[in-house]
Amino acid sequence: MKLLAVTSCPTGIAHTYMAAEALQKAAKEMGVSIKVQTVGSIGVENEITNDDIREAHAVIIAADTKVDKSKFQELPMIEASVQDAIKDAKNLIERAMKLEKKDFVDKVYELKQEQKKKRKGAYQHLMTGVSYMIPFVVAGGILIALSFAFGIEAFKNQGTLPAALMQIGGGSAFALMVPILSGYIAYSIADRPGLVPGMVGGLLASQIGAGFLGGIIAGFLAGYIILFLKNSIKLPKTxxxxxxxxxxxxxxxxxxxxxxxxxIGKPAAALNSSLSNWLQNLQQGSAIILGLILGLMMAFDMGGPINKAAYTFAVGTLGTGEPSAVMAAVMAAGMTPPLGIALATFIARNKFTKEEREAGKAAFFLGISFITEGAIPFAAADPLRIIPSIMIGSAVTGALSMLFKVTLAVPHGGIFVLPIPNAVSRLGLYTLAIIIGTVVTAILVTTLKQKRE
Incomplete structure (x- = not known):
């Protein structure tokens, strides 16, 4: 029996490939042939062909973003989230093996309706928009940081390289951030017809000052208007x-x-302005509490809805092109869980299996790259000890980052963007916040975990 699978997560970095690996490993243990197509940040890999489809018994779609399922319409289909594939790949494979082609229409329809109620809706549409937006924000943020490397105000000298970098990063890549977000939220809701009104609405949101929040509203508005028009307007076939x-x-x-x-424009602009003013005028105590809460959110589900909510909020604070204290706290808190676990596997080797110690090495590199998902295998194996430990460590890091008044100009990249001059303020204190949170996480993990025989 041959199965097919497609995996895709909102950022297209970690969960996509972890889900694919989990399905491949489970299939091998069960003696089932499987081909997994990944739809990640670098595009489609290991693409499923028409020959694969003809030979397959069923397909598993493990995705938290919109995936083109049209070419699989002749196959029985299981739909799930990437978390389902990571946590219980065997169950998905067993369900797919039990499907029969003669029941395809009824079963697929039922599964689609069930999944739409449970895992889709507003969150998936928002995350689809965010996943398409992130490369623009990352590229724009790093280019802005490179411009700052010549001096915070060097870009004001027209005709210079810093001015060109700021124009490309801030004037172009960042200018596309909100239209792309809105366009692909609408695309997730209404497919390709949603792109035009979504992007138009997003651009208007930027122009009238409604910013990131206005862009989200415009995307949902455009998507559902398209659905309404498609259902309401009936034309002759010609x-x-x-x-x-x-x-x-x-x-x-x-x-x-x-x-x-x-x-919508004026109220959304007022709300956006109020949020910006609130963040700028946060008192020391309030800033620390905000950092603590964001840290808890980043570690709670390690790339899931709560983590993505915190990250999306932080990215929104970069919309003006200015460095953000919230973004700094969120990136630091997101690096801490895998780094803390990696340190724990090193200092308390007798509390981890050989396989876990090897995974700890990988978690270190994921952590320094700001890929929080590196902690997931450990949390899945021992959630009652690992999750509280990493949440406390991340909360400490987020609170310290806000206490130290660190700001960050880029939304991703981990330690690899920190050496860029002026990309992060107070680099020494920022590094100290990450180290302290990492050590706190490692101490808690090693204290709570029991020795392995």
Whole structure:
């Protein structure tokens, strides 16, 4: 029996490949042939061909973003999240093996409806938009940081390299951030017809000062307006070709644009401005509490919905192109869990298996790269001891980062962006916050875990 699978997570970095590896490992143990296509940050890898589909019994879609399932319409299908694949790949494979092609239509429909209720909806649409937005924010943020390397105000001298870097990073990549977010939220809801009104609404949100929050509203508005228009407008077959190229983009862009300008724009702009002012005027105690809460969120589910909510909030604070204290706290808190576990496997070797000690080495490199998911295998194996430990360590790091008033100009990259001059303020104190949180995590893990025979 041959199975197929597709894995994809919002950032396309860690969960995508961990889910693929879990499915491959489980299939090997069960004696089942499986081919896994990954849809990650670098695109499609190990792509499934038509020959694979003809030979396959069923397909497993383990994804938290929108995946093109049209080519699998002849196969029985299991839909799940990447977390399901990581935690219980065997169960997914067993369910896929039990499916019969003659029951395809009914079973796939039931599974789709069940999954839509449980795992899709607003969160998936938002994460689809975020996943497409992140490369623009990362590229733009690093280019802005490189511009700052010549001096915080060097970009003001027109015609210079710092000015060019700021124009590319801040004036172009960052300018596309909100339209891309809005466009792909709408795309997740309504497929390709949602792109035009979504991006138009996102651009308007940027222009009227509604920013990141306005872009999210515009994306959802555009997606659901497209669905409404598609269901409401019925044309003769001879004119159906006008729907995707003229009627839908024109009417949806008009409606979204007018709603953003006259109804949603001003309240969203006021809310965005209030949030920015609140962050700028945080008192010391409030800032520390915010850092602590963000740290807890980053470690709680290590790449899941709560982690992504904290990260998305932090990315939104970079929208002005200015370095952000919130972004600094979130990245530091996200690095701490895998780094703390890696340190624990080194200082308390007798409390970890040989396989776990080897995984600790990988967790170290994931941690310094700001990939919190490196802690997942350890948390899955011993959640009652690991999860509280990493949450406390990350909370300490987030609170210290805010206490030290560190700011960060880039949304990703871990230690590899820290050497860029002016990318992070107070580099020594920032490093100290990460080290302290790492040590706290390691101490808690080694204290709570029992010796292994």
């Amino acid at each position: 004119l159906e070709g006008l729907m995707p190229v003229l009627i839908l983009p024109l009417l949806s862009s008009l409606i979204v644009g007018l709603v953003m300008i006259y109804i």
